[in-house]
Amino acid sequence: MRRDEARAYALEKGLAVREAHDLLHIVLPLDGLKAHMAAFKAMGFNYLADVIGIDYQGYPEETGWEHPERFAVVYELVSLPGYADGDGSRIYPRVYVPEKRPELDTVTDLWPSANFPEREVYDLFGLVFRGHPDLRRILMPEDFEGHPLRKDFPLGETPTLFNEGRYIDPEAFRAGLRGREKGLTGWRGGRRKGERR
Amino acid sequence: MIPEPKELRTEEMLLNMGPQHPSTHGVLRLVVRLAGEEVLDVVPHIGYLHTGFEKTMENRTFHQNLTYTPRMDYLHSFAHDLAYALSVEKLVGAEVPERARVIRVMLNELSRIASHLIFVATGLLDLGAMTPYFYAFRERETILDLFEWVTGQRFHHNYIRIGGLKEDLPEEFPGELKKFLDTFDHRVDDYQGLFVGSPIFEGRARNVGVIPPEVAIAYGLTGGSLRASGVNYDVRKAYPYCGYETYDFEVPLGERGDTWDRMVVRLEEMRQSARIIRQALERLEPGPIRDPNPHFSFPPKELLSSSMEAVIFHFKLATEGFEVPPGEAYVPTESARGELGYYVVADGGSLPFRVKVRTPSFFNLQSLPEAARGHFFQDLVAILASFDPVLGDVDR
Numbered sequence: 001m002r003r004d005e006a007r008a009y010a011l012e013k014g015l016a017v018r019e020a021h022d023l024l025h026i027v028l029p030l031d032g033l034k035a036h037m038a039a040f041k042a043m044g045f046n047y048l049a050d051v052i053g054i055d056y057q058g059y060p061e062e063t064g065w066e067h068p069e070r071f072a073v074v075y076e077l078v079s080l081p082g083y084a085d086g087d088g089s090r091i092y093p094r095v096y097v098p099e100k101r102p103e104l105d106t107v108t109d110l111w112p113s114a115n116f117p118e119r120e121v122y123d124l125f126g127l128v129f130r131g132h133p134d135l136r137r138i139l140m141p142e143d144f145e146g147h148p149l150r151k152d153f154p155l156g157e158t159p160t161l162f163n164e165g166r167y168i169d170p171e172a173f174r175a176g177l178r179g180r181e182k183g184l185t186g187w188r189g190g191r192r193k194g195e196r197r
Numbered sequence: 198m199i200p201e202p203k204e205l206r207t208e209e210m211l212l213n214m215g216p217q218h219p220s221t222h223g224v225l226r227l228v229v230r231l232a233g234e235e236v237l238d239v240v241p242h243i244g245y246l247h248t249g250f251e252k253t254m255e256n257r258t259f260h261q262n263l264t265y266t267p268r269m270d271y272l273h274s275f276a277h278d279l280a281y282a283l284s285v286e287k288l289v290g291a292e293v294p295e296r297a298r299v300i301r302v303m304l305n306e307l308s309r310i311a312s313h314l315i316f317v318a319t320g321l322l323d324l325g326a327m328t329p330y331f332y333a334f335r336e337r338e339t340i341l342d343l344f345e346w347v348t349g350q351r352f353h354h355n356y357i358r359i360g361g362l363k364e365d366l367p368e369e370f371p372g373e374l375k376k377f378l379d380t381f382d383h384r385v386d387d388y389q390g391l392f393v394g395s396p397i398f399e400g401r402a403r404n405v406g407v408i409p410p411e412v413a414i415a416y417g418l419t420g421g422s423l424r425a426s427g428v429n430y431d432v433r434k435a436y437p438y439c440g441y442e443t444y445d446f447e448v449p450l451g452e453r454g455d456t457w458d459r460m461v462v463r464l465e466e467m468r469q470s471a472r473i474i475r476q477a478l479e480r481l482e483p484g485p486i487r488d489p490n491p492h493f494s495f496p497p498k499e500l501l502s503s504s505m506e507a508v509i510f511h512f513k514l515a516t517e518g519f520e521v522p523p524g525e526a527y528v529p530t531e532s533a534r535g536e537l538g539y540y541v542v543a544d545g546g547s548l549p550f551r552v553k554v555r556t557p558s559f560f561n562l563q564s565l566p567e568a569a570r571g572h573f574f575q576d577l578v579a580i581l582a583s584f585d586p587v588l589g590d591v592d593r
Binding site for chain 2: 020021022023025046047048049050052053054055059060063064065074076080081082083088090092111112113115116117124137138139140141148149153155170174
C-alpha cells in the first residue's frame with residue numbers, strides 16, 4: 001500500500017506522523033513543502049482531492065493535538081483507484097503557516113486541481129500561495145476586506161433583545177457550548193450518563 | 198467605394214455570460230474569449246451564491262448543522278446530510294443500526310435518481326430538447342412526493358440524525374416505492390429513446406468537450422463526469438460506506454469522455470440506483486433506527502410523554518448539543534456529482550471547530566476550460582450542462 005510507503009517515507013525523513021480516525025496525518029516543514037509533495041506525487045499519489053485551510057486560534061491545548069502555528073493547510077492526496085495502478089491510499093499531509101508571514105508554496109504545478117481550492121484558502125484565510133498562476137479571491141467579492149474564515153473575523157450577528165434591556169449575547173451563549181466557559185446554563189458539555197436503551 | 202479587404206480576419210472578443218443566464222444552471226458567470234464562434238478560453242467566476250455555510254456551521258451545534266447541509270446541493274441533498282453525519286459519527290464512534298443503514302442507502306439512491314432526472318431534463322433542454330424535460334419532471338415529482346411523505350420536506354429532507362434517522366418509515370412506504378420502481382425502468386428506456394440515437398443529439402454531443410482520463414484526474418474531476426472518461430472510480434465501490442459493498446450494482450463507464458458519454462453514463466446510473474433500491478427494500482427488517490447511546494442520540498419520541506429523563510435529554514441535546522471528542526475526520530461519499538466529504542475538526546466542545554466541505558461541483562468546474570477550448574460557443578452550453586454543476590454545491 002502506498003499509505004504505508006508514505007508513512008515509511010515520513011518516518012525516514014523525521015516528519016511527525018499521526019493516525020486517527022483512519023486518517024494518516026503527516027506534518028511537513030514549511031520550507032521543504034514542495035520537495036516532499038513532489039516525492040508523494042512520485043510515489044503515485046496522482047490525485048489531489050482537497051486543500052483545507054484551518055485556523056487553530058483558540059484551539060484548546062489540552063486535547064493532545066499540538067499546533068505550533070496558527071494556520072494549517074491540510075492536503076488530501078489520493079492514489080486514485082481505477083486509474084493506472086492506483087490502490088486507493090489516502091494521506092493527509094499538512095503544513096503549519098505562521099500568522100506573521102502567511103506564505104507557502106503552491107502545488108498547482110504538481111496537481112492542477114489545486115488551483116481553485118488554493119484560491120479558496122487564500123480568499124477565506126489570507127494565506128498567500130507563492131507561484132500560484134491566478135491568485136484572486138474566488139468566493140468573496142473582489143473588494144471584500146478581511147478573510148472570513150479566520151477565527152477573529154466577526155460573525156456579524158445581533159444579540160437577542162428582551163424587555164427591560166435584558167439580552168442574550170450570542171457569543172457568550174456559544175462560549176458555554178464550547179465547554180470552556182460557564183455559558184448561560186452552566187452545563188459544561190460533559191458526557192451524559194444514562195442507561196442505554 | 199470601400200476597397201475589398203485583402204484577407205478575412207476575426208477579432209478576439211470577450212463575452213460575459215451570466216451570472217443570470219438560463220443555461221448556467223444557477224448563478225455562474227463565465228467570461229468567454231471568442232474568436233468568431235470558437236471558444237479560445239473560459240474563465241469561470243463563482244461565488245455569487247456564497248452563503249458562508251462553513252463559517253455558520255462553526256457556530257452551531259453538531260445537530261443544528263444538519264439544517265445547513267442539505268441547502269448546499271439542493272438537488273441531491275440527502276448525500277450532504279449523509280456525508281456530514283458519517284464524519285461526525287466517526288468522531289463520536291456511533292454505531293448505526295442495520296435498518297437505519299439500509300434506509301439511508303435506499304433514500305440516498307432515490308435522491309440520486311431525482312438529481313439525475315434533473316440533469317437529463319435540463320441538460321437536454323440546453324440542447325434544445327423540450328420533451329424530456331416534462332417527462333423527467335413527472336418522475337421526479339413522484340420521488341419528491343415520496344420524500345415529503347417520509348421526511349416532511351421535498352428538498353431539504355433533514356431526515357438523518359447523528360447515529361441514525363429522525364424517525365422510522367411509514368408502514369406503507371416500501372409498497373409505494375416498489376410501485377414507483379416497477380414503472381421506473383421502462384420510463385428510463387423511454388427517456389433514452391427520446392434522445393440517444395437522435396441525429397441532433399449525436400451531432401451536438403459526440404466528440405464535443407472530450408476530456409482524456411489523465412486531464413480529468415489532473416483537474417480533480419470526480420463522479421459521472423470522471424467515469425465518462427473511462428476511469429472506474431466510484432466512492433461507493435472504492436471506499437464503501439453504509440454497507441454499499443454488500444449491494445450488487447455496476448459502475449457504468451464511458452469510453453471517450455465527451456458530452457455524449459457524460460449524458461449516457463448518468464442515464465445508466467439511474468438504472469443501477471433503482472437496482473440498489475430494490476435490494477435495499479428486500480433487506481428492510483424491523484429494528485431500531487438510532488444508536489441507543491443517550492450521549493448523542495435523541496430519545497424515542499414516544500418516551501417524551503412518559504419519561505422525565507427523556508424530556509431532559511431531548512431538551513439538552515436540542516439546545517446545547519453533545520460533546521464530541523477532539524479529532525479530525527473525513528469520510529468520502531459519492532454524491533450525484535462526485536466525491537463529497539466533510540472534513541470535520543472537533544475540539545471537545547459541542548460546536549465543530551472547523552467544517553470543510555469537499556464539494557464535487559467546485560472541483561468539476563475546473564475542468565470546464567479544458568473541455569470547452571476549441572469548440573463552438575453553443576457547445577460550451579452543452580459541455581457545461583454535461584458536468585452537472587449545482588451552484589449551491591460550488592459556492593457553499
